[in-house]
Amino acid sequence: MGGIFGRSIEQFKSFMDYRVFRQEIIASNVANTDTPGYKARDVSFEKQLDGQMKMQQTHSDHLPVSQTGPAFDTFEEPYTHIGNDSNTVDMDREMMKLAQNQLLYDVAAQSVRGKLQRLKTVITEMR
Amino acid sequence: MDLFTAMDISAGGLSVQRTRMNVISSNITNANTTRTEEGGPYQRRDCVLKETTFENVLSGVEVEEIVRDPTPGKRIYDPGNPDSDKEGYVRMPNVNIMEEMVNLTGTTRAFEANATVIKSLKDMALKALSIGG
Numbered sequence: 421m422g423g424i425f426g427r428s429i430e431q432f433k434s435f436m437d438y439r440v441f442r443q444e445i446i447a448s449n450v451a452n453t454d455t456p457g458y459k460a461r462d463v464s465f466e467k468q469l470d471g472q473m474k475m476q477q478t479h480s481d482h483l484p485v486s487q488t489g490p491a492f493d494t495f496e497e498p499y500t501h502i503g504n505d506s507n508t509v510d511m512d513r514e515m516m517k518l519a520q521n522q523l524l525y526d527v528a529a530q531s532v533r534g535k536l537q538r539l540k541t542v543i544t545e546m547r
Numbered sequence: 548m549d550l551f552t553a554m555d556i557s558a559g560g561l562s563v564q565r566t567r568m569n570v571i572s573s574n575i576t577n578a579n580t581t582r583t584e585e586g587g588p589y590q591r592r593d594c595v596l597k598e599t600t601f602e603n604v605l606s607g608v609e610v611e612e613i614v615r616d617p618t619p620g621k622r623i624y625d626p627g628n629p630d631s632d633k634e635g636y637v638r639m640p641n642v643n644i645m646e647e648m649v650n651l652t653g654t655t656r657a658f659e660a661n662a663t664v665i666k667s668l669k670d671m672a673l674k675a676l677s678i679g680g
Contacts, residue, residue, distance in 0.1 A: 436675070443671065444553040447664050448606040451560030453657050454567075455596045455608055494604055511660060522667045529674045536678065 424539065432528045432535075438463070439525040441492050446518050449509050456505035460497040460514070550668045552602065557668070559599075559607040560661035566610050567594050567654045571647050578642040581630045588630075589640040590615040591647075616641055 442463045452458040502508055570592045577589040597611035618641045626635030 440550055440553070440671070443550070443664075443668060444556065444605055447553040447556045447560075447668070448601070450657075450660050450664050451556050451563070451608045452596075452598055452606055453560075453660065454563075454653070455598050458598050458606070461606075511656075515660065515663065518664060518667055522671055525671050526674050529671075529678055533678045 426535075429532060429535065432532050436525060436528045438465070438492065439521055439528065442521050443518070443525070445494060446514055446521065449514050450511070450518075452507070453509045453511055453514075454505075454507070456507060458507050458509060460509045461494045462497050462517075464493045464495055550672050552605065554665055554668050556601055556605060556607045557661045557664045559609065561658060561665075563594075563596060563608050563610055564654050564658040564661065566613075568651065568658070570594055570613060571651050571654065574642050575644065575647050577640060578644055578647075580640055581628070581637055588620055588638050589642070590617065591640065591642045592616070 445461055445463055449460045497508060497510075497513075574591045580589040583589055592613050593616055594613055595611045597609055599607040599609050601607045620639040620641035622636040622638055624635055625631055625637045628637045631637045
């Protein structure tokens with residue numbers, strides 16, 4: 421995308437993709453809260469940001485940059501509260517991350533919405 | 548890779564916790580059962596949970612099997628009981644009500660956590676829908 425929408429929409433898209441992926445990882449952790457030996461995981465934000473920096477269309481004749489496939493890196497949570505069953509899921513932390521992640525997703529969705537709204541205002545009101 | 552995949556994972560979590568609840572209620576119900584089809588007192592059951600892979604990086608969960616706890620239950624003196632042995636002792640099931648209640652509480656909380664995740668995912672999907680509006 422580009423043109424009248426600007427590049428930031430694309431950036432919001434990958435930001436929201438990242439949030440959805442993180443939410444999936446959190447769902448995995450919560451579902452496995454009682455599975456013996458399960459190691460809690462999280463997604464690193466840096467790699468995602470890195471990918472965003474590199475992905476730029478420098479000429480209009482170039483193929484548009486598409487972000488297909490998970491460009492995300494997962495790692496095991498370093499917070500090791502290990503129970504008898506060597507499970508490392510910390511339920512309180514997971515619930516906190518869940519709420520936080522959802523809010524940040526909402527922020528992006530709201531921004532996109534506002535952006536499109538302003539564009540619409542420009543199109544319909546400026547005559 | 549979308550919100551629905553995450554919902555599938557959490558739904559699997561809900562189903563696992565519900566199975567555990569069923570097993571716990573069967574244990575509590577049979578806390579005094581001294582006669583079973585296989586003979587002998589009831590043996591408490593336990594769920595073995597197993598991680599399943601979801602799209603390479605994600606993990607769901609499932610009940611791999613329901614196993615019997617082979618620990619012998621306590622013997623109580625009750626010579627009037629038709630299941631008592633020569634000395635008048637009856638072998639009771641190895642169910643500890645306190646332990647089952649603690650497990651039940653843990654299961655309820657885990658169930659609620661999965662339900663909370665599903666609600667959050669649903670809210671996110673609705674938020675994304677509002678972008679167009």
